[in-house]
Amino acid sequence: xxxxxxxxxxxxxxxxxxxxxxxxxxxxxxxxxxxxxxxxxxxxxxxxxxxxxxxxxxxxxxxxxxxxxxxxxxxxxxxxxxxxxxxxxxxxxxxxxxxxxxxxxxxxxxxxxxxxxxxxxxxxxxxxxxxxxxxxxxxxxxxxxxxxxxxxxxxxxxxxxxxxxxxxxxxxxxxxxxxxxxxxxxxxxxxxxxxxxxxxxxxxxxxxxxxxxxxxxxxxxxxxxxxxxxxxxxxxxxxxxxxxxxxxxxxxxxxxxxxxxxxxxxxxxxxxxxxxxxxxxxxxxxxxxxxxxxxxxxxxxxxxxxxxxxxxxxxxxxxxxxxxxxxxxxxx
Amino acid sequence: xxxxxxxxxxxxxxxxxxxxxxxxxxxxxxxxxxxxxxxxxxxxxxxxxxxxxxxxxxxxxxxxxxxxxxxxxxxxxxxxxxxxxxxxxxxxxxxxxxxxxxxxxxxxxxxxxxxxxxxxxxxxxxxxxxxxxxxxxxxxxxxxxxxxxxxxxxxxxxxxxxxxxxxxxxxxxxxxxxxxxxxxxxxxxxxxxxxxxxxxxxxxxxxxxxxxxxxxxxxxxxxxxxxxxxxxxxxxxxxxxxxxxxxxxxxxxxxxxxxxxxxxxxxxxxxxxxxxxxxxxxxxxxxxxxxxxxxxxxxxxxxxxxxxxxxxxxxxxxxxxxxxxxxxxxxxxxxxxxxxxxxxxxxxxxxxxxxxxxxxxxxxxxxxxxxxxxxxxxxxxxxxxxxxxxxxxxxxxxxxxxxxxxxxxxxxxxxxxxxxxxxxxxxxxxxxxxxxxxxxxxxxxxxxxxxxxxxxxxxxxxxxxxxxxxxxxxx
Numbered sequence: 001x002x003x004x005x006x007x008x009x010x011x012x013x014x015x016x017x018x019x020x021x022x023x024x025x026x027x028x029x030x031x032x033x034x035x036x037x038x039x040x041x042x043x044x045x046x047x048x049x050x051x052x053x054x055x056x057x058x059x060x061x062x063x064x065x066x067x068x069x070x071x072x073x074x075x076x077x078x079x080x081x082x083x084x085x086x087x088x089x090x091x092x093x094x095x096x097x098x099x100x101x102x103x104x105x106x107x108x109x110x111x112x113x114x115x116x117x118x119x120x121x122x123x124x125x126x127x128x129x130x131x132x133x134x135x136x137x138x139x140x141x142x143x144x145x146x147x148x149x150x151x152x153x154x155x156x157x158x159x160x161x162x163x164x165x166x167x168x169x170x171x172x173x174x175x176x177x178x179x180x181x182x183x184x185x186x187x188x189x190x191x192x193x194x195x196x197x198x199x200x201x202x203x204x205x206x207x208x209x210x211x212x213x214x215x216x217x218x219x220x221x222x223x224x225x226x227x228x229x230x231x232x233x234x235x236x237x238x239x240x241x242x243x244x245x246x247x248x249x250x251x252x253x254x255x256x257x258x259x260x261x262x263x264x265x266x267x268x269x270x271x272x273x274x275x276x277x278x279x280x281x282x283x284x285x286x287x288x289x290x291x292x293x294x295x296x297x298x299x300x301x302x303x304x305x306x307x308x309x310x311x312x313x314x315x316x317x318x319x320x321x322x323x324x325x326x327x328x329x330x331x332x
Numbered sequence: 333x334x335x336x337x338x339x340x341x342x343x344x345x346x347x348x349x350x351x352x353x354x355x356x357x358x359x360x361x362x363x364x365x366x367x368x369x370x371x372x373x374x375x376x377x378x379x380x381x382x383x384x385x386x387x388x389x390x391x392x393x394x395x396x397x398x399x400x401x402x403x404x405x406x407x408x409x410x411x412x413x414x415x416x417x418x419x420x421x422x423x424x425x426x427x428x429x430x431x432x433x434x435x436x437x438x439x440x441x442x443x444x445x446x447x448x449x450x451x452x453x454x455x456x457x458x459x460x461x462x463x464x465x466x467x468x469x470x471x472x473x474x475x476x477x478x479x480x481x482x483x484x485x486x487x488x489x490x491x492x493x494x495x496x497x498x499x500x501x502x503x504x505x506x507x508x509x510x511x512x513x514x515x516x517x518x519x520x521x522x523x524x525x526x527x528x529x530x531x532x533x534x535x536x537x538x539x540x541x542x543x544x545x546x547x548x549x550x551x552x553x554x555x556x557x558x559x560x561x562x563x564x565x566x567x568x569x570x571x572x573x574x575x576x577x578x579x580x581x582x583x584x585x586x587x588x589x590x591x592x593x594x595x596x597x598x599x600x601x602x603x604x605x606x607x608x609x610x611x612x613x614x615x616x617x618x619x620x621x622x623x624x625x626x627x628x629x630x631x632x633x634x635x636x637x638x639x640x641x642x643x644x645x646x647x648x649x650x651x652x653x654x655x656x657x658x659x660x661x662x663x664x665x666x667x668x669x670x671x672x673x674x675x676x677x678x679x680x681x682x683x684x685x686x687x688x689x690x691x692x693x694x695x696x697x698x699x700x701x702x703x704x705x706x707x708x709x710x711x712x713x714x715x716x717x718x719x720x721x722x723x724x725x726x727x728x729x730x731x732x733x734x735x736x737x738x739x740x741x742x743x744x745x746x747x748x749x750x751x752x753x754x755x756x757x758x759x760x761x762x763x764x765x766x767x768x769x770x771x772x773x774x775x776x777x778x779x780x781x782x783x784x785x786x787x788x789x790x791x792x793x794x795x796x797x798x799x800x801x802x803x804x805x806x807x
Contacts, residue, residue, distance in 0.1 A: 053551045117776055121792060123550045124469050125779055128717065131471075131710055132771035139765025147761070256706070260562075263555065302570045309559035316552050317544045 025293035033285025034184035038239035039262035042232035048272030055130035058259015059137035064240025065250035099237035107233025141252040270322030419624035438744025443623035449735040450630035456731035458684025464722035466677035467657030472561025480689025483530040485588035485699035490518035511593040534686025587700030720781030
């Protein structure tokens with residue numbers, strides 16, 4: 001509690017000292033948080049149903065980015081910086097669809113090969129195979145795209161939506177960033193509809209609550225779990241596409257970094273809990289950008305990763321069910 | 333396998349009916365035939381290969397363990413003798429020429445490579461205590477390694493010298509350091525003491541990390557240890573300006589280098605000898621057979637670790653670890669103190685890693701944050717899992733094999749493949765992908781590892797009572 005109070009004080013002091021920087025950091029945080037949210041949702045979906053931390057999920061996200069990079073770049077669509085909207089938008093939607101489908105398939109394949117045979121084994125076994133799968137996916141990226149950062153042409157419009165202030169402290173919120181948020185929201189809405197309203201969603205929730213009872217009620221557990229992985233992979237693919245469009249680069253170890261941040265977000269919000277994952281992701285995104293941007297007594301960007309991990313450790317030790325409560329087969 | 337052999341005439345009952353010696357003789361003959369048929373036409377006939385095979389048969393086939401009193405020690409001592417003599421038959425250039433090369437994997441490792449392999453073996457033995465004995469999945473082992481390395485580095489270098497206005501050092505403290513100018517700034521303590529101190533400090537940090545986190549179980553424990561494994565190297569990287577206070581703890585991305593040499597000093601070297609053989613070298617780095625000296629010291633450390641591992645496994649603490657691994661609730665009900673037992677496992681694993689890290693820093697004369705990265709923790713984990721979680725000999729086998737692959741084997745294999753198949757694959761680039769595949773195959777087909785402990789094998793087959801991820805009663 002003391003920590004949270006200190007944090008709020010620090011935020012308020014910074015806000016009053018450099019309001020433009022604070023606003024800028026908030027906006028960046030919300031944008032980043034949306035991307036984290038997509039990945040965190042994937043983690044939380046899989047965890048809720050299998051109680052397995054899918055280490056390879058971050059790398060599926062990275063592969064999605066690589067696939068998107070291939071399609072955006074010279075090889076396929078050859079998009080440039082200022083394409084007309086009737087070229088850009090269908091292309092983006094097509095790439096989004098392709099990436100979501102391929103990543104979903106990758107994720108489902110990983111589940112089929114690495115996790116399903118070990119479903120009865122002690123919990124440590126699929127965790128280790130998840131790490132193995134993560135390494136293999138990273139190496140696929142190294143093999144196909146090389147060990148260096150892959151540059152992606154910047155295709156999203158860079159003009160400003162709105163500008164606040166002027167001169168040095170001007171903040172311009174670019175269209176590119178707004179598009180990131182606007183692409184994330186429909187995905188979330190569709191996902192929520194899927195889980196709450198459809199039969200498959202009901203099957204997913206049932207399997208998450210009690211796998212044996214679901215099987216007894218006639219739900220094909222294997223298919224439901226594969227379907228969950230498919231959706232989680234699709235989310236990762238969407239996140240990957242959006243990420244490379246906005247940040248204009250991708251690297252083979254990007255998935256590991258971002259995966260851990262997204263997992264922290266999922267745990268922060270309450271593992272297994274869909275709105276919790278989004279909330280956690282927004283919070284982590286904002287904390288990260290505050291740390292990078294704010295200047296009064298700020299640890300600085302060197303320590304961002306440590307701070308995120310420290311949050312993870314503190315949450316797991318003091319409030320393991322997260323902010324909004326967890327929803328796993330043993331919990332809520 | 334038995335169905336195929338039965339058709340050929342060898343049923344399992346007949347196999348069991350033979351005596352141990354007969355069975356081993358048959359296996360040795362089969363192995364010999366296989367090697368002869370598969371490798372000899374491709375790689376030629378080297379005299380040393382036959383000698384090696386003869387040694388293998390001589391050690392494996394006869395029932396040494398039946399000899400009273402000393403039988404149990406014949407095989408380990410013979411292996412120890414061979415390993416100790418390693419620098420003599422593979423580094424002397426004339427003799428090395430005559431040694432057969434291992435097919436595809438390449439030549440025998442140099443003494444330097446072998447010393448690094450031994451350090452990795454030590455680390456794998458340490459992780460075996462945490463993962464193999466106690467069943468706690470630790471993904472942040474590299475952090476302990478880093479702490480050990482930096483402890484040794486800080487106190488055998490000019491890291492803490494400070495600088496007065498005229499450039500002279502603020503503090504100078506020497507305690508048994510050899511090979512340096514007595515007025516050199518900084519804290520210089522003898523590296524032998526620092527092996528111990530590095531281990532102890534790392535054990536303390538292991539306990540500090542363990543206290544809040546060992547309440548968690550399974551996946552969450554793995555993630556939290558991963559987090560610490562990322563935080564500590566980042567502290568090392570950013571440590572030259574800790575929290576913007578200007579205090580230089582770890583000298584940042586450059587690392588701490590150079591370090592003092594290790595050795596026994598001139599006085600001991602001159603005055604302690606067996607019939608004129610001055611066997612304690614004054615200074616390892618300036619000695620003629622410096623590589624071999626480091627190899628032997630590493631061997632001694634590994635032997636100590638093996639001894640401690642075996643004694644721990646058979647002790648009350650070892651049995652407590654088995655209990656909490658298989659069913660924590662039942663263990664707690666039988667009076668096993670959960671937190672204390674787990675913390676012991678963590679601290680002992682950390683201690684071993686600390687000593688290994690300290691020795692590695694002294695050997696390479698530096699501690700650099702680039703050598704400590706997450707993949708290293710998984711690398712050591714693959715060694716333990718491939719070899720056989722919980723079995724000391726299996727872990728050593730897995731560690732030696734993977735360490736060799738990492739140091740020289742992958743490059744050699746790549747060269748062989750490129751030469752013989754005309755491809756241009758850079759095999760070392762795919763190192764961690766290969767380890768991922770190894771890990772996946774092992775977990776799917778034989779999760780208990782190559783040389784399993786019988787207990788672990790049953791746990792994988794029959795399952796254990798898995799616990800919820802955190803103590804809901806205490807939440």
